[in-house]
Amino acid sequence: SQQGEEDPQALSIQEGENATMNCSYKTSINNLQWYRQNSGRGLVHLILIRSNEREKHSGRLRVTLDTSKKSSSLLITASRAADTASYFCATDSGNTPLVFGKGTRLSVIA
Amino acid sequence: DTAVSQTPKYLVTQMGNDKSIKCEQNLGHDTMYWYKQDSKKFLKIMFSYNNKELIINETVPNRFSPKSPDKAHLNLHINSLELGDSAVYFCASSPTGTYSYEQYFGPGTRLTVT
Numbered sequence: 746s747q748q749g750e751e752d753p754q755a756l757s758i759q760e761g762e763n764a765t766m767n768c769s770y771k772t773s774i775n776n777l778q779w780y781r782q783n784s785g786r787g788l789v790h791l792i793l794i795r796s797n798e799r800e801k802h803s804g805r806l807r808v809t810l811d812t813s814k815k816s817s818s819l820l821i822t823a824s825r826a827a828d829t830a831s832y833f834c835a836t837d838s839g840n841t842p843l844v845f846g847k848g849t850r851l852s853v854i855a
Numbered sequence: 856d857t858a859v860s861q862t863p864k865y866l867v868t869q870m871g872n873d874k875s876i877k878c879e880q881n882l883g884h885d886t887m888y889w890y891k892q893d894s895k896k897f898l899k900i901m902f903s904y905n906n907k908e909l910i911i912n913e914t915v916p917n918r919f920s921p922k923s924p925d926k927a928h929l930n931l932h933i934n935s936l937e938l939g940d941s942a943v944y945f946c947a948s949s950p951t952g953t954y955s956y957e958q959y960f961g962p963g964t965r966l967t968v969t
Contacts, residue, residue, distance in 0.1 A: 775955055778957065786963070787962045787963050789944070790958065793955075793957055795955075831896060842888075842900045845896065845898040845899070848896050
């Protein structure tokens with residue numbers, strides 16, 4: 746299985762601090778995506794990084810991908826209370842369905 | 856306008872009953888999906904439909920059947936509900952049948968089987 750595994754399972758930080766979440770996977774991938782899920786809501790796509798990319802930015806989000814280590818990290822800078830959510834990584838190999846990890850629960854305390 | 860909508864949002868029913876969950880997307884996407892999220896937040900794909908054809912079917916009991924009347928709708932029918940079916944079910948869509956694109960999720964349907 747190429748299931749992603751997020752680390753840590755839970756993270757609690759103060760508003761204004763940076764939050765870093767990691768994702769590891771087992772097999773070769775085409776792309777890796779990060780999603781956010783607010784409590785009681787559906788998942789929202791944040792960013793997609795392709796296997797030939799090493800880093801990608803979107804606003805306060807920075808994603809890195811290290812295919813040699815089969816890992817990715819999501820950095821949220823200057824966190825806000827509204828960033829409180831669960832964050833999931835998902836991987837695909839092109840012709841296989843997205844496989845989601847178990848998520849990291851982020852709590853940002855105001 | 857809501858991009859991917861599901862009804863109902865909550866569904867409470869007894870074991871043995873048959874129920875349906877409806878999903879509609881107004882994004883013009885070609886592919887729609889059903890996911891199940893268990894109590895530990897683990898999200899697993901159940902089905903996907905591309906242009907009204909089932910293209911994957913994970914190891915899901917045949918009590919679950921997707922039905923797509925058109926490209927914008929993918930409904931989920933569940934027969935003979937069991938306690939273990941309790942979960943949150945999400946519908947999603949994406950522009951194409953490959954998995955290299957972002958997916959748009961509905962708000963979820965929380966199914967409770969008693």
